[in-house]
Amino acid sequence: MNEQPPTRADGRSEQTDRVAVQTDDIWKIFKQGAEKIQAVRGVTLTIERGEFTAMAGPSGSGKTTLLNLIGGLTRPTDGKVWVAGHEVAALPGRELARMRLRNVGFVFQAYNLLPVLTAFENAELPLLMLGIDEPERRRRVHELFERTGLTGLEDRRPGKLSGGQQQRVAIIRAVASRPALVLADEPTANLDSTTSDSLLDMMEELNQELRTTFVFATHDPQVMERARRLIRLVDGRIAADERRQPAREQ
Amino acid sequence: MAQAFLLLRLALRNLRRQARRSLLTAAAMIIGGALLIFSVSLGDGTHEDWIESGVRMGTGHIAIQAPDYRVSRKIEDRLSAESVASAQAALQSPGIGEHVVEIVPRLATGGLASSPNGARPTEIVGVDAIAEARFSILDDRLVEGRYLEPGDRLAAYIGSELAEGLEIGLGSRMVLTAQDADGEIIGQLVRVVGIFHTGIPEIDQGAIHIPIETAGAWLNANGAVTTVAVLVDRSRAVRRAVRALEARLADGIAAGDLTVLPWPQAMPALDAAVKVDDLGNYLFQGITFGIIGLAIVNTILMSVLHRHREFGVLQALGFTPGQTGGLVVLEGVVLTTLSGLLGIGLGLFLTWFFWRDGLDLSFTWQEDWTFSGVVLDPVIIPLFRTARLLQGFLFILFVGTVASLYPAYRATRVDVAEAMKFER
Numbered sequence: 254m255n256e257q258p259p260t261r262a263d264g265r266s267e268q269t270d271r272v273a274v275q276t277d278d279i280w281k282i283f284k285q286g287a288e289k290i291q292a293v294r295g296v297t298l299t300i301e302r303g304e305f306t307a308m309a310g311p312s313g314s315g316k317t318t319l320l321n322l323i324g325g326l327t328r329p330t331d332g333k334v335w336v337a338g339h340e341v342a343a344l345p346g347r348e349l350a351r352m353r354l355r356n357v358g359f360v361f362q363a364y365n366l367l368p369v370l371t372a373f374e375n376a377e378l379p380l381l382m383l384g385i386d387e388p389e390r391r392r393r394v395h396e397l398f399e400r401t402g403l404t405g406l407e408d409r410r411p412g413k414l415s416g417g418q419q420q421r422v423a424i425i426r427a428v429a430s431r432p433a434l435v436l437a438d439e440p441t442a443n444l445d446s447t448t449s450d451s452l453l454d455m456m457e458e459l460n461q462e463l464r465t466t467f468v469f470a471t472h473d474p475q476v477m478e479r480a481r482r483l484i485r486l487v488d489g490r491i492a493a494d495e496r497r498q499p500a501r502e503q
Numbered sequence: 504m505a506q507a508f509l510l511l512r513l514a515l516r517n518l519r520r521q522a523r524r525s526l527l528t529a530a531a532m533i534i535g536g537a538l539l540i541f542s543v544s545l546g547d548g549t550h551e552d553w554i555e556s557g558v559r560m561g562t563g564h565i566a567i568q569a570p571d572y573r574v575s576r577k578i579e580d581r582l583s584a585e586s587v588a589s590a591q592a593a594l595q596s597p598g599i600g601e602h603v604v605e606i607v608p609r610l611a612t613g614g615l616a617s618s619p620n621g622a623r624p625t626e627i628v629g630v631d632a633i634a635e636a637r638f639s640i641l642d643d644r645l646v647e648g649r650y651l652e653p654g655d656r657l658a659a660y661i662g663s664e665l666a667e668g669l670e671i672g673l674g675s676r677m678v679l680t681a682q683d684a685d686g687e688i689i690g691q692l693v694r695v696v697g698i699f700h701t702g703i704p705e706i707d708q709g710a711i712h713i714p715i716e717t718a719g720a721w722l723n724a725n726g727a728v729t730t731v732a733v734l735v736d737r738s739r740a741v742r743r744a745v746r747a748l749e750a751r752l753a754d755g756i757a758a759g760d761l762t763v764l765p766w767p768q769a770m771p772a773l774d775a776a777v778k779v780d781d782l783g784n785y786l787f788q789g790i791t792f793g794i795i796g797l798a799i800v801n802t803i804l805m806s807v808l809h810r811h812r813e814f815g816v817l818q819a820l821g822f823t824p825g826q827t828g829g830l831v832v833l834e835g836v837v838l839t840t841l842s843g844l845l846g847i848g849l850g851l852f853l854t855w856f857f858w859r860d861g862l863d864l865s866f867t868w869q870e871d872w873t874f875s876g877v878v879l880d881p882v883i884i885p886l887f888r889t890a891r892l893l894q895g896f897l898f899i900l901f902v903g904t905v906a907s908l909y910p911a912y913r914a915t916r917v918d919v920a921e922a923m924k925f926e927r
Binding site: 317318321324326327346347350351353354355359361363365366367368369370374378379381382410426438 | 509512516517520521812813815816817818819820821822823824825826918919920923924
């Protein structure tokens with residue numbers, strides 16, 4: 254279980270092209286006063302590139318913690334996580350930040366757009382951080398705005414956008430830099446079913462066109478229905494892992 | 504570089520779009536900066552006034568004397584006629600002459616003034632009436648009679664308390680007794696032509712001006728003087744002028760014939776008073792800015808805590824903790840720079856406003872406030888100095904930057920996963 258994936262001379266996994274995420278017996282234990290809470294208990298998991306995976310489970314089952322461990326937002330108490338061939342927990346802070354910038358896009362339940370930036374500025378932020386030149390930034394962001402029906406709203410600040418519009422901007426921000434992996438934590442939890450449906454359509458399209466790997470933490474049945482792989486978590490452990498034909502394709 | 508530019512863009516946008524928060528933080532800096540510049544200008548103006556008063560009452564910005572005269576105050580430690588001539592020539596040389604406003608020769612000695620009603624120890628100063636009237640402010644302090652005039656021979660201009668002590672008045676005769684250049688005790692009869700009052704007890708009780716020709720003849724000085732007193736156009740020119748003079752008069756200095764004393768050496772009590780007052784001002788400004796700094800720490804820290812989620816998002820997107828902290832410092836520096844410039848501008852305006860007529864404090868004034876041979880003026884004219892603007896700006900920038908360090912540190916410590924939690 255503790256074996257690392259075989260590595261190449263450059264330190265990256267040979268499976269990099271095929272495997273988006275790999276976890277090896279990861280644990281996350283939080284201390285709350287004298288009490289220790291085992292949020293994730295020995296999860297071993299491989300998610301291949303291009304998967305459209307949902308992690309489902311009741312509140313407190315460890316979905317968000319597992320997502321945060323994969324994204325390097327929190328470090329495991331034990332075990333290892335590889336993302337795009339990088340061993341996440343072993344990376345020092347600066348390199349971990351670079352790894353996230355280059356390989357991971359995040360979509361949060363609360364959208365988490367920066368309130369002082371316009372919709373366009375929020376969406377182009379990762380591209381700015383990557384040093385992509387302005388014409389290319391504009392081209393990519395405008396294209397995604399058009400595709401998501403947000404054209405005309407570029408100059409609005411988040412406070413002037415609906416929840417659905419904000420989440421679309423958050424998704425554009427997550428995918429504009431074309432990361433290998435998008436981690437979405439309850440992305441539809443605050444949205445009505447129609448808006449959720451159209452957002453999921455959009456993410457599915459991006460998944461299929463760009464082979465972007467999507468991993469959701471959710472308890473929204475709509476997301477679960479659309480996922481091609483459903484991992485059920487209970488008390489920090491994988492209770493079920495099923496690959497299936499999404500309801501729409503059946 | 505691109506990252507720094509991105510941080511700067513973000514910092515500017517944050518400041519611009521959080522206008523109320525930015526203005527609140529800036530307001531403290533603007534007011535502090537304005538007060539700093541204005542109070543420094545007032546302090547410099549006050550000190551320049553003290554120095555001006557002190558040097559005009561005393562031996563000028565620069566005093567050329569025999570090396571031991573400052574301590575002995577005896578005529579035997581005098582400047583020879585040759586030393587005086589070389590000093591006069593040096594004072595007119597390029598690099599010095601353009602700063603020199605007035606040069607007066609003085610022949611001074613300690614002695615005794617006697618009248619039929621008593622005797623008092625005095626400082627008897629032989630002066631050139633016309634040059635001295637331009638140099639000294641003693642003639643402005645006339646309360647009775649007149650100052651010395653060309654052609655006077657046995658005239659004396661004395662302090663009010665000396666006149667009172669000797670129970671003499673205008674037209675009264677008195678005898679001055681002192682040791683002459685040959686060491687003989689000799690007397691000189693003079694008549695009081697004017698009485699002054701400065702408010703400085705040691706001057707009012709002991710100073711007597713008599714014509715330098717009378718003093719020279721009486722004391723057998725043969726054209727020698729004890730001091731060549733020099734006024735320059737501004738006190739800050741003194742150090743450079745002294746260096747130039749020392750270079751020009753190097754031979755005489757090496758031979759032990761003369762020495763060049765800047766006013767801080769000639770009037771150490773006044774120099775100490777200026778330094779102590781400066782220190783007090785710096786301390787006051789330091790405390791003021793310490794308080795302003797704490798207010799800024801508080802405002803920025805509150806904003807950092809409020810922006811917990813924002814910093815979490817930035818780090819989730821790929822900002823390093825260092826970049827997140829850098830953003831906070833940059834916002835602090837940008838805000839401080841802008842508010843510092845505005846504050847300095849406001850301070851300059853206040854300085855300019857009071858520069859015209861001065862800040863009149865006479866309503867709080869008692870008559871004749873003096874110290875260390877200086878008569879204080881109740882009207883303070885602020886003094887503008889370019890170097891002070893730069894110092895003030897750098898100080899404000901320093902305070903603002905230091906004040907943003909702790910909030911920046913807190914921003915680097917954001918728990919990203921915690922910050923991203925959805926608040927129900």
